[in-house]
Amino acid sequence: MEAPSEAQLPRRTGGWITFPFIIATTVGLALAFVGWTSNLIVYLIKEFDVGSIDAAQISNLVNGAGSLTPVIAAIIADSFLGCFTTIWISSIISLLGTILLALTATVDSLRPKPCEVGSTSCTPKSKGQYVLLYTAIVLATLGSGGIRSTLATIGANQLADKPKDQGIFFNWFFFFWYSASVVGSTAIVYVEDNVSWKAGFFICVAANVLGAAIFLLGSKFYIKFKPEGSPFTSLARVIVASITKRQVALPSIPEDFFQGSLKCLIYDCRFLNHAAIISEGDVKSDGSISNRWRLCSVQEIEDFKTLIKILPLWSTSFFLGTTIGVQASLSILQALAMNRHIGPNFQIPSGSVLVFVLLSTTLFLALFDKFILPTWKNLTGKSLTPLQRIGIGHVLNFLSMGVSALVESKRLNVAKSNESSNIVPMSVLWLVPQLVIVGIAEALYFPGQVSLYYQEFPITLKNLAIAMISVLVGISFYLATALIDVVRRTSRWLPGDINNGRMDNVYWILVIGGVVNFGYYVICAWYYKYQNLKQVDSPSDE
Structure with a gap:
């Protein structure tokens, strides 16, 4: 029997072979995002004549969106697109926003002309300039937010069969993310302040391009898991099912609850227990649920209760x-x-x-x-x-x-x-x-x-x-x-x-x-x- 040719050999996927691609992508995209956000307040004040407090407010909104977007992106990745697709789409969105931001610093007509104090012949500010600026900021923020959580997830997924290695991966992932953030908030900001905004922002563009390109180069090595649903969806189903069956009396027979016993559900947050009541047509002949938004398992309800108990501390x-x-x-x-x-x-x-x-x-x-x-x-x-x-x-x-x-x-x-x-x-x-x-x-x-x-x-x-x-x-x-x-x-x-x-x-x-x-x-x-x-x-x- 002939040995299989190299083309016939199964390609190695997953594991530590993907690590260099994930980390290089992390560094590039962190440099790109931190490089412009760290100095955003100064850019708005000096180049777009935005009031100091207004600039601080815009920065807070950007940071807020940068933290909420990863959660939304994770839900989209878990439920619909998968991590790989979510990352490359987000990379393009981030790149487009960063390019537009760099253009505002490059093309004179895209930003207000400086006006001397006391001058009576200042050029009126153009709304179009601010529309372009804020469009760039929104795109760059949403794109970067869509990358962060999903990039960490796809990296951990490559080591799904080695939990200890996943812990090592997360340590290195956050180490490189923070290290790149330090470089972005010092070296790139220094270039923006002492060389030019144009040079600093185009460094961010280059870092974004490099990070996205390296990620796509590693495509053939990644294990691409199919979306299996988000935990947020499971929690939402408990709420919907509880409301839908709120008028159904709680049974006293364990068998009337789906995949659980009465003992589990008899105490706190009794309203949520309605979600596990089996009504006519809820369960198919093979034992599966016919409509998951009308019936939840006891475990799903207890998971939701655990979350409720910790919410006061979280708040x-x-x-x-x-x-x-x-x-x-x-x-x-x-x-x-x-x-x-x-x-x-x-x-x-x-x-x-x-x-x-x-x-x-x-x-x-x-x-x-x-x-x-x-x-x-x-x-x-x-x-x-x-x-x-x-x-x-x-x-x-x-x-x-x-x-x-x-x-x-x-x-x-x-x-x-x-x-x-x-x-x-x-x-x-x-x-x-x-x-x-x-x-x-x-x-x-x-x-x-x-x-x-x-x-x-x-x-x-x-x-x-x-x-x-x-x-x-x-x-x-x-x-x-x-x-x-x-x-x-x-x-x-x-x-x-x-x-x-x-x-x-x-x-x-x-x-x-x-x-x-x-x-x-x-x-x-x-x-x-x-x-x-x-x-x-x-x-x-x-």
Whole structure:
């Protein structure tokens, strides 16, 4: 018998052979997205004459959409298109938006002409220029959001038969994503500030093209799983089926519930139990469900109840995310009005100040695993539980807002003694402590929440852990936008020139809100009962 030719040999797919393609794609697309979003506020103010607070609001909306879009993309990928198709379509959308954004920085007619202060012959601003700008921002944001969650999922799917390798993959995936984010928010932002916006944005375009091209080059090596449905769909079916059968009396016979027993359903959230009642025509002769929107299994209902039980704890983090959104946007405005020089020849780009949050989060995570957690265990004899970790994050969060208020108060005092200049002779490094503290807080409560959800959720809802964080962050940025808008409408604390405002009062409001929110968290945590006590007492390494 002849040996099969090379063309006849089965092609190797899946496994670590796909890793270089996934990671290279991750780096390229992260550089592209972070490279323009980090400096968006500055671009809007300097090139499109957008008011400083309005620019901060737009940035918050972009960050919010960037966090919510991955959830929507995950649902689309799980239910309809699959990860591979969702990624390449999103890559094209992201590329189109980034190209349009680069064109606004390249073609003079696509952005407003600069107007000297006091001039009476300024060219009127064109609505078309702003329509093109915002179209570019929307496309680039939606495209990038559609890539993030699905790219991590398709990478993990290649190692579906090796759970331990999946953990290793996620570690490297987030390492490269954060590393690329640091480069994007420093090197690319530096090019935008010191070379040209055109050069910086076209670097983002090149990174997007390269990332998408490398992803498609690896196509023949990927295992492409067919869509199997989203966990959100299962949760929606429970609600619909419960409402549809709300007038049907709950039976007392276990056999009248689909795939479950009466014992499972007799206690909390009895209204949802209606979804598992078997009515005439609900089950086919082969035992399958004829209409999944009218009948759910007991397990699906219990999964939904697990989610309901944890929602109060989840809701306590909305204010945390809101403070992060407010601080992130206002810190860039503060940096613009401060002395950013380090030495005679180097100036820190204002859009790069948030890199201190990324760095402190990354470094603290390393210290937490290698030093802090073992030390805590040696002193107390117990591991730090997810609820304790989240609670410490709450405290650090409002402490960071307090530091922000004190620093801004000092900055305003210096500004008043130097009214002749818009740039306050106070180093931008004064902002570092507050950014470092909030970075440490993020390293505590965001991973703490993911750990809590993975620990408490049944296996069918494990994928919701990351999704819940994304929804939380997305909504929080919108709440930050709303909060800033309310402050602007009801006070004079946030004028166009922040040197004439009272931004410190905004931070003090966040401190008060943070303390109240922490009290709410303590109450929720006190009454919460762990579903998996063994994992709390002896948490696994994973």
